[in-house]
Amino acid sequence: MQPIMSKDVVERLSRYRSVLLRLKSLGFVRVFSDNLADALGVSASLVRKDLGLHGIHGVKRGGYNIETLVERLTEVLGVSGMLKIVVIGCGHIGSALLRTYGGKRYGINAVAGFDINAQIINPMAAIPILDVHELATYVATQAIDVAVLCVPEDAAATVMEQVRTSRIRGVLNFTAAHLRSDAHCLVQPLDIRMEIEKLFCLVEMSARRERAETAPEGRERGNDDR
């Protein structure tokens, strides 16, 4: 009933769901595989396969009911209810995430921050900021499964050791450090610097391609790119 999903499939199901929530809020009731395919830039076959493989079926000629489709996707993805997270490292990015997701918005609830800087530790705040040493205890009592890691790169490995001894099962790693997943804890990298770099690279490449297309067909140095 629950086939093992690749990251790509999780990504697509999550995007289907996001698109469907929008359609629903616009008052739409039904959707066709074609519509979802257009929205994601994939083929309609793939949409139907993605859904069918998870036991989600439409009706021939009538498409899919958005309401039930969202329900089923939420179930399959396991993202019903508030997703509770803690933020480890309350610097610029960490604090921003606490403020953004501290308000139970977007289905996510950042319930606490952790840091080593005594100056910013404040257990009495609406969203408490605690000492990292209390992490294991806190996540155990509060049943937290997922943490967002925003500490300085140098500190990442050490902090990650502490995370591994806790009940945390998933880490979104905002640091540039290479942290490995293990059987107990899944680490997902999200390196903003690298994303910016990749973007520059893709932009530069598309510029090169344009130049190549605009340029006359004549052979030039290094034109043997085949």
Next chain:
Amino acid sequence: MQPIMSKDVVERLSRYRSVLLRLKSLGFVRVFSDNLADALGVSASLVRKDLGLHGIHGVKRGGYNIETLVERLTEVLGVSGMLKIVVIGCGHIGSALLRTYGGKRYGINAVAGFDINAQIINPMAAIPILDVHELATYVATQAIDVAVLCVPEDAAATVMEQVRTSRIRGVLNFTAAHLRSDAHCLVQPLDIRMEIEKLFCLVEMSARRERAETAPEGRERGNDDR
């Protein structure tokens, strides 16, 4: 000489480079395809192919020279020098990015922020925060190619229209809005909420799998997951 790269290839080349910079800083001089393969979790064949396809060659038995490898990758990726960006939308996340990347750290230089809120506009600050209406003029005179979009989701489409009329060629989209790339401007999504959601989903799935493995072999409801 410059084959068209898929996003996956760009991602890998960028990661090779990042790993190599670390090795270099540790005093390493040579690296084998095996090493890079281990670091990224791919095969050594793929590493050699990735490099070879871009005219980067090692020596049999001697591996690759890290120094020249980094140079060549930097060149191929087009990420030499400071990468100048502007940040559009200076809320929690936007401000955090300005502060993090405003200091020419990490090879990235956030040179200005843009917002519509008159209260936070401050053209005299070290990193000026300007009115969004000045965006086109600013990026034209300062030769900015890439922007990071951190406005509220509702505002994203409108702001993106303004971005499209500017010289901006690449946008890192932190909003949840679905913004399309076009021939002129490449939009790269980075939806933190969705990343957190995906992480929860992957964690949940790995938990399910464990339960399935631990559980006795006996047939149960929904055990026909094949």
Next chain:
DNA sequence: TAGATTGTTAATCGATTAACAATC
């Protein structure tokens, strides 16, 4: 020389799409 690593081809693998019968 013997051993190790690259460069490159052929094989494999998985993901995606095309196509079409089933059917609403």
Next chain:
DNA sequence: TAGATTGTTAATCGATTAACAATC
């Protein structure tokens, strides 16, 4: 009914890996 859309199979495509000759 005719037309449209699903569900599903077979075909395609691209990416990755295995394997090995070349060679340092």
